[in-house]
Amino acid sequence: MIFAANFKTNNTRAYTKEYMEILNNFVKDNDINDDVFVFPSFTALDNFKSSDNIRVGAQNAYPVQNGSYTGEIGLDQLKEFKINSILIGHSERRTILKESQETIVEKFNYFKDKGFEIIYCIGEPKEIRDEGVNSAMEYLWDEFDGIDLGYEKLIVAYEPIWAIGTGVSAKREDIDEILSNLRVRVKSPLLYGGSVKSSNIKEIVDIKDCDGVLVGSASWKVESFCEIIKNGIKG
Ligand code: PGA
DSSP: OEEEEEOTTOOOHHHHHHHHHHHHHHHHHTTOOSEEEEEOOGGGOOOOOOOTTEEEOBSOOOSSSSOSOTTOOOHHHHHTTTOOEEEEOOHHHHHTSOOOHHHHHHHHHHHHHTTOEEEEEEOOOHHHHHTOHHHHHHHHHHTTTTOOTTOTTEEEEEOOGGGTTSSOOOOHHHHHHHHHHHHTTOOSOEEEESSOOTTTHHHHHTSTTOOEEEESGGGSSHHHHHHHHHHHOOO
16 A cells, blocks of 8 residues: 655654654554655755654655745756656646646656656546536546656646535545546556545445545644554555
8 A cells, every 4th residue: 555645735754753753653653564654844854863654755846956946946946956857737736726737747747857766646626526427527538638648757646626614525436437437548556635634534445446645734734644654554
């Protein structure tokens, strides 16, 4: 299983340090071999000492090594902290930050070229889901335009926009239906994201094509994220 924590614009540098220590001890003490990712805010990035199966990644970056891009960070800043994982295509960047598919593809190609592990996010709005599974799939496949599905370090996160941050996850059968449709073309690990918490993680990881979760709000406190990992480990 893959458990990924997306801090978004939450948690300070001081708390992130404490978080990483507690998470690392939890993973070691419980012999957890599943893949755990943490995506902190930029100001909290650091060279954390942690188990090999815990990876710290970037929530975003500009597709350059360095240069004049006010407010952005590039490869040099990520390399300083040995960061090799990145989130691309998150719906908050697509909608709030107005990232176009073209920009997303540019970022994807740049970080693919640099050998990054890419968690590529897709997700449909409510009105599209309400039209039925065919409309949803059409919308989702469009979000793969220009994306190399054969990239060996690709992980795909399906996050219905209407389930993000609402406290109400998509229904088990809806997730199942979308993931099995995605599986026809996507051979990479498939994650689900959208109001994942310790109380619903079990039924989500039990879904046939689900290889893990991308967690927002319920990952911001370390105790809550550890509880999700504990309840979500298969077997
Ligand atoms: P959420 O966010 O868990 O708060 O719904 C998920 C995400 O945006 O990755």
